[in-house]
Amino acid sequence: MSSTAASAPAGSAPASTAPKAAPVAKVPKPGSLKRRRTLAQWGFIAPAVIFMLLFFGYPLVRNVVMSFQHYTPSTFFTGKAPFNGLDNWRNVFQDDLFGKALWQTILFTIGSLIGQFCIGLALAVFFNRRFPLNGVLRSLILLPWLVPMVVSGVVWRRILDQDTGVLNSFLGLFGAGDTPWLSSTGMALISVVMVNIWIGIPFNMVILYGGLQEVPKEMYEAASLDGASAWRQFRSITLPLLKPVITVVLVLGFMSTVKILDLVLALTDGGPADSTQTLGTLTYQNSFAQLDFGAGAVVGNILILISAVFAVFYLRANRNEGK
Amino acid sequence: MTAHITDGSRQRRRRLDRRVIVPLTVVSALVGAVALSGCGSQRDASVFTVLNSSTDDSYHGWDAATLKRCSKQLGVTIEQQSVPAAQVMTKSLRMASSKSLPDIIQFDGSEMPTFAETGGLLDLKKLGVSTADIPQGILDYGSYKGTYYGAARTVNTLALFYNKDILDKAGLPVPTTWAEMQATAKKLTKSGSYGIALSAGGAEDGVYQFTPFMWSNGGDETDLDSANVVGALDYWKGLIKDGSLSKSTVNWTQADVNDQFMAGNAAMMINGPWQVETLNTKKNLHWGIAQIPVPKAGEDSVGPLGGGMLTIPDVGDTAREKTSAKIVNCMTSEQEEVTYALNSWMIPANEKAAAVWRTKVPSLSSLADQVATARSRTAKLGSGWTSVSLALQSAFQSALTGQSSESALHHAQQRVESGN
Numbered sequence: 001m002s003s004t005a006a007s008a009p010a011g012s013a014p015a016s017t018a019p020k021a022a023p024v025a026k027v028p029k030p031g032s033l034k035r036r037r038t039l040a041q042w043g044f045i046a047p048a049v050i051f052m053l054l055f056f057g058y059p060l061v062r063n064v065v066m067s068f069q070h071y072t073p074s075t076f077f078t079g080k081a082p083f084n085g086l087d088n089w090r091n092v093f094q095d096d097l098f099g100k101a102l103w104q105t106i107l108f109t110i111g112s113l114i115g116q117f118c119i120g121l122a123l124a125v126f127f128n129r130r131f132p133l134n135g136v137l138r139s140l141i142l143l144p145w146l147v148p149m150v151v152s153g154v155v156w157r158r159i160l161d162q163d164t165g166v167l168n169s170f171l172g173l174f175g176a177g178d179t180p181w182l183s184s185t186g187m188a189l190i191s192v193v194m195v196n197i198w199i200g201i202p203f204n205m206v207i208l209y210g211g212l213q214e215v216p217k218e219m220y221e222a223a224s225l226d227g228a229s230a231w232r233q234f235r236s237i238t239l240p241l242l243k244p245v246i247t248v249v250l251v252l253g254f255m256s257t258v259k260i261l262d263l264v265l266a267l268t269d270g271g272p273a274d275s276t277q278t279l280g281t282l283t284y285q286n287s288f289a290q291l292d293f294g295a296g297a298v299v300g301n302i303l304i305l306i307s308a309v310f311a312v313f314y315l316r317a318n319r320n321e322g323k
Numbered sequence: 324m325t326a327h328i329t330d331g332s333r334q335r336r337r338r339l340d341r342r343v344i345v346p347l348t349v350v351s352a353l354v355g356a357v358a359l360s361g362c363g364s365q366r367d368a369s370v371f372t373v374l375n376s377s378t379d380d381s382y383h384g385w386d387a388a389t390l391k392r393c394s395k396q397l398g399v400t401i402e403q404q405s406v407p408a409a410q411v412m413t414k415s416l417r418m419a420s421s422k423s424l425p426d427i428i429q430f431d432g433s434e435m436p437t438f439a440e441t442g443g444l445l446d447l448k449k450l451g452v453s454t455a456d457i458p459q460g461i462l463d464y465g466s467y468k469g470t471y472y473g474a475a476r477t478v479n480t481l482a483l484f485y486n487k488d489i490l491d492k493a494g495l496p497v498p499t500t501w502a503e504m505q506a507t508a509k510k511l512t513k514s515g516s517y518g519i520a521l522s523a524g525g526a527e528d529g530v531y532q533f534t535p536f537m538w539s540n541g542g543d544e545t546d547l548d549s550a551n552v553v554g555a556l557d558y559w560k561g562l563i564k565d566g567s568l569s570k571s572t573v574n575w576t577q578a579d580v581n582d583q584f585m586a587g588n589a590a591m592m593i594n595g596p597w598q599v600e601t602l603n604t605k606k607n608l609h610w611g612i613a614q615i616p617v618p619k620a621g622e623d624s625v626g627p628l629g630g631g632m633l634t635i636p637d638v639g640d641t642a643r644e645k646t647s648a649k650i651v652n653c654m655t656s657e658q659e660e661v662t663y664a665l666n667s668w669m670i671p672a673n674e675k676a677a678a679v680w681r682t683k684v685p686s687l688s689s690l691a692d693q694v695a696t697a698r699s700r701t702a703k704l705g706s707g708w709t710s711v712s713l714a715l716q717s718a719f720q721s722a723l724t725g726q727s728s729e730s731a732l733h734h735a736q737q738r739v740e741s742g743n
Binding site: 270 | 412413416419420438515574710713716723724726731741
């Protein structure tokens with residue numbers, strides 16, 4: 001069913017151009033020309049298709065298969081990984097840590113997205129007007145984006161140290177310098193979210209700023225002539241016209257946030273007492289600390305599934321924009 | 324655009340089509356071929372590789388010098404390949420699946436059993452690696468299920484490092500029991516400076532540091548919720564409660580602990596000899612070293628045995644493996660062990676080498692004493708250590724951040740038993 005549906009547009013496209021091209025080229029056999037054109041089109045697509053199959057399709061399928069296998073260090077020698085049905089899945093779901101990590105991933109993702117988006121949008125709106133040093137300041141705000149995630153993590157770990165960190169020393173000036181940023185189970189996740197917001201602001205700002213540039217200035221002029229307040233202008237002009245860009249920012253932000261790993265490892269290693277474990281760190285722990293690759297694959301697959309759902313949203317949003 | 328295309332250009336375009344089909348197909352095939360190959364690499368008969376975690380400049384240099392001397396002695400070329408410690412295992416497994424294992428792998432003691440369990444390591448005694456003058460404890464450290472797979476060049480353990488100036492100024496002796504350590508730490512704690520620093524981080528570092536307290540108190544990794552383990556954890560909790568140990572300890576690695584000690588933020592610390600090189604870079608820091616205090620006077624201070632061990636994986640070529648054994652023998656020879664130990668501040672595995680070493684660095688002899696009673700983490704559990712270690716990390720972090728030691732350790736024991 002699906003194969004006929006997929007081949008139909010590929011077959012029909014050359015058919016519609018062939019009658020136009022045939023008299024010009026004066027090729028005796030239009031059929032062979034048609035075939036050659038189809039071949040050429042596939043030739044152009046082939047490298048991309050092969051690339052996708054090798055580097056995305058194969059690992060994906062492999063990961064799904066692995067989650068149903070008893071995959072241990074011995075497998076690397078013997079190549080034998082017996083299928084064990086739903087054992088890995090059952091083990092993962094029965095582990096308290098999975099529920100905890102899932103809940104923390106949700107909190108982390110929602111918290112990060114809201115923070116990044118709101119501050120990013122505010123900054124984008126701020127920089128959308130002309131003022132001196134606008135360009136310099138805007139490029140300075142990009143800095144967090146340029147720093148590798150692990151470096152940010154290590155630096156922030158020092159900044160947030162309860163006793164010797166810069167942040168607490170600074171807060172100490174105001175008489176409040178004993179916040180256990182990373183060393184209490186209640187605070188650690190909030191701190192990790194804050195650092196991730198800091199990292200994500202530039203991305204949100206840049207994309208939203210680009211979107212704002214597209215909004216015609218005349219609309220604001222007209223609105224202010226009509227007596228609309230700044231807030232009203234933002235709500236009735238900026239937000240609706242920015243909607244397609246907002247969808248893109250949120251969906252892309254979601255997909256990069258939900259799979260967070262490096263930042264958490266550098267900041268807290270998932271601790272203290274697993275209070276910052278996310279699905280990403282759980283995959284890492286299962287696969288590379290416990291060397292239980294089957295269980296790691298299960299959590300990995302769940303992450304892929306979640307991302308896939310949002311990828312569909314993204315594609316739909318893009319399609320609507322095209323119409 | 325299309326509106327401007329003349330018939331001639333369209334014709335040219337079509338000719339282009341034909342011309343690109345072939346190259347494109349070739350490129351696609353090449354991409355595929357390159358991606359799929361990379362397996363059939365050939366071994367050079369006279370070149371041997373050692374995979375280790377000596378990514379630090381100094382360690383890499385010391386190892387390179389050793390390998391150069393052994394190359395000369397054995398008439399082969401030995402190459403060193405260094406990856407971060409956390410990647411030695413995964414890299415080795417990947418290499419095993421592509422049949423391109425190095426000739427010698429240096430594993431951390433806690434990882435060797437996992438690799439040995441796959442059947443991928445060879446019995447060193449059968450290959451002719453010498454075990455003369457190696458104490459039983461270190462032989463056990465390199466063994467898994469009774470077979471000797473790992474030859475240690477040097478071993479290490481943990482000790483109590485103290486700032487001589489701070490202790491002298493306060494007129495306090497170096498503590499030898501838990502009670503003394505707690506009292507000393509409390510006296511030395513001032514605003515901005517703690518009495519003691521240790522690592523209770525959520526990784527093997529933290530577990531390594533917990534073991535001397537657990538074992539000296541009679542606790543055991545096979546029974547995490549026993550009163551002895553609970554007692555050890557309560558002791559740590561007590562230090563935090565007194566304010567002598569920073570609450571940030573749950574975020575610190577052993578390197579962080581060393582930084583705190585060097586910065587003068589801690590009067591004492593639990594750490595290992597691998598920090599000595601860094602400690603000595605600070606000339607005005609006068610530090611001393613002692614055995615980790617024991618619960619009651621007169622008891623044995625039991626520390627963990629640490630350090631890398633040289634293993635020979637099964638590469639399916641007996642002649643090569645025999646030569647690898649000779650390389651291991653060269654690297655663990657008395658002379659090489661002393662040289663390496665003096666460089667890295669670790670303790671030679673070989674008894675004779677250790678005796679020579681003691682005369683050269685008498686200041687570290689308390690480390691050598693600690694090693695004599697030190698225990699291997701994996702001796703009892705083998706590859707099962709990993710899941711115990713993960714459960715234990717979570718447990719002491721829970722306890723240090725508020726939960727009771729008893730319930731945290733009880734939960735950890737249940738987690739180990741349920742296999743998660």
